[in-house]
Amino acid sequence: MNDIEFCRVLEIETATLNLWVEERWIIPGGDHGMLYYGDADLARGRLILDLLKNMGVNDAGVDVVVDLVDQLHTLREQMRSVMDAIRQQDVTVQRSLRRALDAM
Amino acid sequence: MASPYETLGVKQDASQKEIQSAYRKLAKKYHPDLNPGDSAAEQKFKSVSAAYAILEDEDKRAKFDRGEIDENGVEQAQRSYYRDYAQGGDAGGRYRNAGGSADFGDADDLFSSFFSGTRGRRQQTARGDDLQFKLEISLSDAARGGPKTVTLPGGSTLELRIPPGVRDGQVLRLRGRGGPGFNGGPDGDALIEIQVLPDKLFVRDGDNVRIEIPISVREAVLGGKIEVPTLSGAVSVTVPANTSSGRILRLSGKGFPNRHGGHGDQFVTLKIVLPNTPDPQLEEFMRGWEGGGNFNPRRA
Numbered sequence: 001m002n003d004i005e006f007c008r009v010l011e012i013e014t015a016t017l018n019l020w021v022e023e024r025w026i027i028p029g030g031d032h033g034m035l036y037y038g039d040a041d042l043a044r045g046r047l048i049l050d051l052l053k054n055m056g057v058n059d060a061g062v063d064v065v066v067d068l069v070d071q072l073h074t075l076r077e078q079m080r081s082v083m084d085a086i087r088q089q090d091v092t093v094q095r096s097l098r099r100a101l102d103a104m
Numbered sequence: 105m106a107s108p109y110e111t112l113g114v115k116q117d118a119s120q121k122e123i124q125s126a127y128r129k130l131a132k133k134y135h136p137d138l139n140p141g142d143s144a145a146e147q148k149f150k151s152v153s154a155a156y157a158i159l160e161d162e163d164k165r166a167k168f169d170r171g172e173i174d175e176n177g178v179e180q181a182q183r184s185y186y187r188d189y190a191q192g193g194d195a196g197g198r199y200r201n202a203g204g205s206a207d208f209g210d211a212d213d214l215f216s217s218f219f220s221g222t223r224g225r226r227q228q229t230a231r232g233d234d235l236q237f238k239l240e241i242s243l244s245d246a247a248r249g250g251p252k253t254v255t256l257p258g259g260s261t262l263e264l265r266i267p268p269g270v271r272d273g274q275v276l277r278l279r280g281r282g283g284p285g286f287n288g289g290p291d292g293d294a295l296i297e298i299q300v301l302p303d304k305l306f307v308r309d310g311d312n313v314r315i316e317i318p319i320s321v322r323e324a325v326l327g328g329k330i331e332v333p334t335l336s337g338a339v340s341v342t343v344p345a346n347t348s349s350g351r352i353l354r355l356s357g358k359g360f361p362n363r364h365g366g367h368g369d370q371f372v373t374l375k376i377v378l379p380n381t382p383d384p385q386l387e388e389f390m391r392g393w394e395g396g397g398n399f400n401p402r403r404a
Binding site for chain 2: 027029038039043044050054055056065067069071072074076077078080081
């Protein structure tokens with residue numbers, strides 16, 4: 001969807017979206033000629049609205065939250081990859097990793 | 105199902121401000137996007153939001169208190185959360201931020217690139233850098249071409265074959281002689297920019313070459329054979345009798361090799377030069393030369 005549709009769905013002003021994009025809370029896909037917003041951006045926009053409207057978080061707080069949320073998802077993704085990689089190992093390797101973790 | 109007051113953990117006579125404050129606290133605690141791994145958070149957040157939807161609106165709150173609507177009174181629309189998209193390909197990695205793990209593993213650790221993750225999950229191969237060098241050559245080397253050894257800043261050398269007719273500023277590319285590739289990627293190229301040094305005699309003009317050759321008055325008047333240097337050695341050239349200064353002779357095929365396999369030409373500009381010291385005999389002759397008195401080259 002384009003920016004106008006995005007704003008209509010979230011019931012926000014285009015100026016608000018521009019601010020979000022400027023702050024890089026929302027990063028549209030595509031290039032400067034044809035920016036587009038997907039479901040992920042929409043869900044992210046709803047999170048930002050929840051933070052601002054329902055949770056009383058101010059702009060600076062949103063900035064911190066989205067940054068940490070992004071780090072958290074990246075860590076989760078890495079953790080999942082590590083788990084997948086461990087599952088692909090020989091069962092003796094898996095057991096020895098488990099023992100090493102238990103010993104920590 | 106719990107009453108909205110119980111869900112938010114407030115008394116029945118709580119003020120709107122207390123209700124909002126209780127809701128905010130719970131929303132922050134249970135928002136699915138702030139608990140990406142907790143599947144129960146979504147249900148909790150949903151009931152907290154539903155309870156707040158009744159109590160935040162004094163009208164609806166009064167209706168609930170009178171028993172006109174129940175705790176399901178305000179239907180919550182189905183919605184998805186950012187966490188449902190964050191780890192798929194939906195956002196194409198635009199929100200990826202490896203700041204939380206960038207320090208996992210030292211730089212030479214087997215896993216460091218996995219955690220620093222700036223290149224994405226899959227390790228990418230990358231071509232090595234192109235390295236740029238400059239090589240100064242003489243004009244005659246540029247004309248002839250041939251092998252040349254370039255000494256690099258590190259002390260190593262590169263063997264380079266200079267194509268005949270190479271131009272000033274032309275860049276020669278030695279494939280695979282640049283920086284090493286990353287993760288098995290191909291090595292970069294060495295780019296050698298040729299700088300042709302100015303020559304004392306010759307001036308390049310495209311594929312042609314120009315030279316200025318001095319001749320004596322005698323040679324200019326009577327004509328004769330003179331030696332003229334070319335890029336490929338001296339050749340004998342006939343100066344026609346009665347030659348003026350500035351006359352240009354063309355030596356066909358004595359220029360630079362061109363791209364079509366041929367050669368440009370050499371243009372020889374003749375310049376009459378008098379002896380360094382005045383010659384009384386020549387002066388005497390000039391005074392007695394009748395034709396010379398009448399000839400004015402500035403008049404057509």
